[in-house]
Amino acid sequence: xxxxxxxxxxxxxxxxxxxxxxxxxxxxxxxxxxxxxxxxxxxxxxxxxxxxxxxxxxxxxxxxxxxxxxxxxxxxxxxxxxxxxxxxxxxxxxxxxxxxxxxxxxxxxxxxxxxxxxxxxxxxxxxxxxxxxxxxxxxxxxxxxxxxxxxxxxxxxxxxxxxxxxxxxxxxxxxxxxxxxxxxxxxxxxxxxxxxxxxxxxxxxxxxxxxxxxxx
Numbered sequence: 001x002x003x004x005x006x007x008x009x010x011x012x013x014x015x016x017x018x019x020x021x022x023x024x025x026x027x028x029x030x031x032x033x034x035x036x037x038x039x040x041x042x043x044x045x046x047x048x049x050x051x052x053x054x055x056x057x058x059x060x061x062x063x064x065x066x067x068x069x070x071x072x073x074x075x076x077x078x079x080x081x082x083x084x085x086x087x088x089x090x091x092x093x094x095x096x097x098x099x100x101x102x103x104x105x106x107x108x109x110x111x112x113x114x115x116x117x118x119x120x121x122x123x124x125x126x127x128x129x130x131x132x133x134x135x136x137x138x139x140x141x142x143x144x145x146x147x148x149x150x151x152x153x154x155x156x157x158x159x160x161x162x163x164x165x166x167x168x169x170x171x172x173x174x175x176x177x178x179x180x181x182x183x184x185x186x187x188x189x190x191x192x193x194x195x196x197x198x199x200x201x202x203x204x205x206x207x208x209x210x211x212x213x214x215x216x
Contacts, residue, residue, distance in 0.1 A: 001212075002078075003024075003079070004034055005033055005034065007036070007083075008084065016082065019192065019194060023194055031213055038058060041059055042061035044097070076108050082205065083112070084117065090114055111209075113208060114204075116148040117151070120184070121147065121148050121153050126198075129192040133191055141159045
C-alpha cells in the first residue's frame with residue numbers, strides 16, 4: 001500500500017518520518033509512504049472557483065486541489081492529513097475537513113488525524129521518551145500538563161525543557177520557535193514507543209494508520 005502523508009510544518013514531518021517505520025514497518029516491505037511538509041495550516045477555500053497560490057505551500061489552502069490530483073494519480077492508495085487543532089473546536093474542524101471529501105472526484109481513501117491542541121501533545125504522551133531526551137526537564141511543569149488539553153501546549157513544553165522557557169523563545173522571535181520544534185522532533189521522536197503513548201489524539205493517529213494499512 002502506498003500512502004501520501006500531508007503535515008502542516010516541517011517539524012511535524014520530522015516527527016512522522018521517525019515514527020512511521022515503527023507503525024508501518026520497513027519502507028517498501030508491505031507499505032510505502034511519502035511525507036509532505038507544508039508551510040502552515042491555512043484554511044479550506046470557499047468556492048470551487050477560488051484561486052490559491054500553489055507556491056505558498058499552505059496546506060488547507062491547497063487541500064481540495066491536492067486531493068483531486070491524488071485521485072487521478074495511479075499508485076496512490078490513501079492520503080493521511082495530520083493537523084494541529086490549535087484553538088479550534090475539534091468536532092467542528094473535523095466536520096469541515098470531511099466536507100472536502102463530498103467532491104466525488106476525490107478517489108483516494110483519505111484520513112484526517114488531529115493533534116489536540118498541537119503535536120507537542122504527542123511528546124507529552126510519552127513521558128519516558130521526554131525524560132530520556134531531557135533528563136533535566138522541569139518536573140513541576142510536566143506534572144501540570146493535562147493530556148491533550150488546550151493550554152498553549154508548545155509553550156508549556158518549552159517551559160519544561162528550554163532554558164528561559166517559552167518567554168525566551170518568543171523574545172528571540174523567528175526562526176527560533178521553528179528551530180526549537182525541530183530539535184524536539186529530532187531528540188524526542190527516536191525515543192518514542194507508539195504503543196505506550198497515552199495521548200488520545202496520538203492513539204487515534206496510530207490506530208487509524210494501522211487499520212488503514214490492514215484494510216488496504
